[in-house]
Amino acid sequence: VQLQACGGGLVQAGGSLRLSCAASGGTGSDNVLAWFRQGSGKEREFVAALRWGGGRYAYADSVKGRFTISRDNAKNTVYLQMNSLYPEDTSVYYCAARVRWTTNYRSSVEYDDWGQGTQVTVSS
Numbered sequence: 001v002q003l004q005a006c007g008g009g010l011v012q013a014g015g016s017l018r019l020s021c022a023a024s025g026g027t028g029s030d031n032v033l034a035w036f037r038q039g040s041g042k043e044r045e046f047v048a049a050l051r052w053g054g055g056r057y058a059y060a061d062s063v064k065g066r067f068t069i070s071r072d073n074a075k076n077t078v079y080l081q082m083n084s085l086y087p088e089d090t091s092v093y094y095c096a097a098r099v100r101w102t103t104n105y106r107s108s109v110e111y112d113d114w115g116q117g118t119q120v121t122v123s124s
Contacts (some may be wrong), residue, residue: 001025001097001113002094008118011088015122017079021095021115029053030100033078035054036108037091038119046106047093048080063089085122114118 007019023033034049048059048069057069068081078095096111104110 001031003097003113003115004096005012005093005115005118007093008067008093008120010121010123011085013085013122013124015085016081016083017066017085017120018082018087019118019120020073020123021078021080022112023076023078023097027076027089027097031107032098032111033069033071033076034096035093035109036088036111037089037093038117039088039091042091044094044108049101049105050078051101058105067119070084080085082120085120087122087124089113090120090122094118 005021007036014118023116032110035047036044038044046060050057050069066084071078095115098111106119
């Protein structure tokens with residue numbers, strides 16, 4: 001699967017952004033699409049994931065209630081709606097794909113395909 005992420009930018013604290021990730025090359029119902037982020041000098045961390053065919057969603061505790069992951073099957077696109085942004089949300093955000101959902105869905109090493117990353121900067 002080829003992934004193309006976009007939608008990052010500069011926003012003030014408390015603001016909102018929506019990231020998009022277009023998937024090409026075929027997505028099956030068992031596939032998992034996820035968002036990770038990596039701040040400067042930090043390890044890449046899990047943000048959110050969903051099962052393409054529906055029925056499974058997951059969020060990091062740090063974004064629960066503020067971020068929403070969703071998909072548009074017709075457009076083969078997964079979104080990350082980010083509300084109530086904090087300066088600590090500043091990171092490069094990556095979308096990623098793997099074949100199927102397992103208990104290791106939070107682990108970046110389990111993902112096979114990655115988008116190029118999009119910068120999100122939240123000013124205080």
